[in-house]
Amino acid sequence: MIEITIRNVQPEDFERVAEIETICFPAAEAATRESLKARIAAFPECFFIAEKEGVIIGFVNGCITNSPVIYDELFSSTQHHIPNGQNLAVFGLDVIPEYRRKGIAAQLMNHLILAAKNTGRKSVILTCKDQLVHYYESLGYVNNGLSKSTHGGSQWFDMTLTF
Incomplete structure (x- = not known):
């Protein structure tokens, strides 16, 4: 497994985060620059960066909600973030292509899961x-079937990891 550093996002990470998002997701599914900037400002405690030798190679981000599933409005507005909510909703897990299949995504996800547990969340949800x-x-998630989310015009499955 490659050794990386995982830390909370900082405002100065924005340009690299936006670049990685466009590499990792099709345009219809990628978060906009404006959305990423808003997420970094609104919930940095739910936004983790993976670095290798000081270079950002990936990240995972999301918000806190009381909803048991992800709904499309979560992706587009930080107003749905409920700091004392029950569930951590994952928006994206991004790793640049040259570092895929090396355990980076799992390290990021496990870091996020531990953060959710340590802050008293009841579950982590994703599509x-x-x-x-x-x-x-x-990684321990349960498939809850087809999601009502139509984000980016794609078909998604609701997944839940309950503590």
Whole structure:
């Protein structure tokens, strides 16, 4: 496993975060620059950066909600963030291509899961495409079936990791 440093996002990380988002997600699904900037400002405690030798190579981000599933409005407005809510909702897990399949995503996700547990959350929720259901199940998530989310015009599955 590659050794990385995981830390909370800082405002000065914005440009690199925006660059990585465009690399990792199709345009219809990627967070906009404005949305990423708002997330960094609104909930840095739910936004973790992976660095290798001081270079940002990936990140995971989300917000806190009381909803048991992700709904599309969560992606576009930080107003839905409820700091004392029950669940941590994952918006994206991004790792640049040259560092994929090296355990970076799992390290980021495990860091986020631990943060959720340590702050008293009841679960971590996310949506993923069919080909990633097995991956998230390997991390302990349960597949709750097709999501009502139509984010980016794609079909998603609701996944939950309950503590």
